[in-house]
Amino acid sequence: MHLDQARGMLVGLAVGDALGAPLEFTEAREPDNYLTQMVGGGTHSTAIGEWTDDTSMALAIAESYQSTSEFQADRIQRSFNAWLRDGAFTWRGKCFDIGHTTLSALNTAEKHGYHNPYAGSMNKYGKGNGALMRMAPVIIANHNNRDKCITEAIQQTLLTHGSNTCVDYSVALASDLFACGELDKYEDLDLPNLRLSKNTDRHKVMSGGYVKETYECAWWAIENTTNFEDAVILAVNRGHDADTVGAVTGQLAGVKYGYDSIPKRWVEVLKMHDNIMDAADCLYHLGNGFGVMPNRQEIESVLAFIPQLTLPDFKPIISWIGEESYPIYHSAMINLNREIDKPCWSGDGSFGYSDQSQDALKKGSLKDIVDFFSRYRRGTQWGGDRWQADVFEKGDVMAALLRLKEFSYDRNSPTTASIALR
Numbered sequence: 394m395h396l397d398q399a400r401g402m403l404v405g406l407a408v409g410d411a412l413g414a415p416l417e418f419t420e421a422r423e424p425d426n427y428l429t430q431m432v433g434g435g436t437h438s439t440a441i442g443e444w445t446d447d448t449s450m451a452l453a454i455a456e457s458y459q460s461t462s463e464f465q466a467d468r469i470q471r472s473f474n475a476w477l478r479d480g481a482f483t484w485r486g487k488c489f490d491i492g493h494t495t496l497s498a499l500n501t502a503e504k505h506g507y508h509n510p511y512a513g514s515m516n517k518y519g520k521g522n523g524a525l526m527r528m529a530p531v532i533i534a535n536h537n538n539r540d541k542c543i544t545e546a547i548q549q550t551l552l553t554h555g556s557n558t559c560v561d562y563s564v565a566l567a568s569d570l571f572a573c574g575e576l577d578k579y580e581d582l583d584l585p586n587l588r589l590s591k592n593t594d595r596h597k598v599m600s601g602g603y604v605k606e607t608y609e610c611a612w613w614a615i616e617n618t619t620n621f622e623d624a625v626i627l628a629v630n631r632g633h634d635a636d637t638v639g640a641v642t643g644q645l646a647g648v649k650y651g652y653d654s655i656p657k658r659w660v661e662v663l664k665m666h667d668n669i670m671d672a673a674d675c676l677y678h679l680g681n682g683f684g685v686m687p688n689r690q691e692i693e694s695v696l697a698f699i700p701q702l703t704l705p706d707f708k709p710i711i712s713w714i715g716e717e718s719y720p721i722y723h724s725a726m727i728n729l730n731r732e733i734d735k736p737c738w739s740g741d742g743s744f745g746y747s748d749q750s751q752d753a754l755k756k757g758s759l760k761d762i763v764d765f766f767s768r769y770r771r772g773t774q775w776g777g778d779r780w781q782a783d784v785f786e787k788g789d790v791m792a793a794l795l796r797l798k799e800f801s802y803d804r805n806s807p808t809t810a811s812i813a814l815r
């Protein structure tokens with residue numbers, strides 16, 4: 394999976410959700426009347442580009458990976474409840490769209506103090522689509538590990554949906570997304586006739602809240618189109634649970650065709666687009682084994698040192714007495730080290746720091762720059778002549794800080810396309 398596909402999956406989820414939201418609980422439309430623009434309105438009076446519970450819950454799952462590098466079930470369940478009760482993970486600051494099965498599970502988890510976060514009802518008649526709609530984060534965070542990907546897909550399902558049917562369809566969709574939108578062989582599953590035949594008449598394609606219908610409708614839309622735009626339009630215009638079938642189709646089409654294939658007119662109006670992109674980037678790098686990257690706030694606190702380091706004599710940060718003989722012992726430098734340490738970076742050794750590295754620093758990825766600081770700190774302990782030479786004579790530290798600054802403020806330029814800020 395490439396970064397563009399990871400971004401496509403998560404942003405695609407939100408775009409499909411937002412496009413379909415005004416059509417939720419409406420009848421299917423005929424092709425000459427298809428909704429093709431972000432319009433807002435509908436049952437929930439959504440703003441143009443505003444998404445619903447599907448995206449909110451996906452962002453709540455993503456937050457666990459972004460903050461802890463892990464799938465932490467109790468943390469996610471608390472985040473779900475923060476969404477329900479306080480409007481966390483929403484654009485309007487309020488939860489306005491929640492399925493019955495999900496509501497019941499969240500109440501159960503809250504009532505029991507989160508001791509068992511897996512609060513989904515195991516009633517075999519529970520067959521809602523609420524876990525399919527928020528699948529992307531576990532796939533992106535585990536895009537190099539199929540076993541863990543499937544395991545966490547099941548875990549995120551059990552938070553709210555405990556029936557075998559719901560789990561089976563989650564495994565199917567997780568397998569599809571892991572395979573980047575190609576048909577998976579479903580080694581772990583014994584579900585016959587998962588998909589409708591491609592030629593199924595559209596009037597026979599249902600799109601209610603039943604997990605089977607949502608899965609079938611999304612795949613039918615994928616198989617009958619050749620690009621992101623047409624797939625999502627075809628799916629949401631089946632009406633009924635249009636936002637969720639949009640979110641599922643958006644995930645499949647997003648990972649199949651990539652972020653760049655999503656129409657700009659939809660991306661431009663998507664609420665909290667940058668937050669969603671940041672989450673996708675962070676999870677993708679986590680899936681590459683790079684640890685959690687620094688966020689904007691951490692980067693900005695490091696960049697606050699730039700003016701001090703540009704002074705010719707160091708005086709603001711070095712007193713040259715006692716314990717503070719070297720910059721590393723100065724409180725300002727200790728804070729800098731602490732910020733740099735936060736990502737818990739485990740470099741893969743691809744960035745070789747050497748005397749000839751300044752050109753590489755100027756063009757490096759965020760991963761390279763964090764790697765530089767991590768190695769530099771370990772190698773020099775920020776002390777002695779090496780520090781002074783690198784800051785003032787060679788300028789390597791400054792080159793790295795300036796490159797870091799580019800990531801902070803110019804995240805959409807082609808040269809910074811692979812950055813990971815959350």
Ligand SMILES: [Mg+2]
Binds near residue numbers: 445447490
């Ligand atoms: Mg919804």
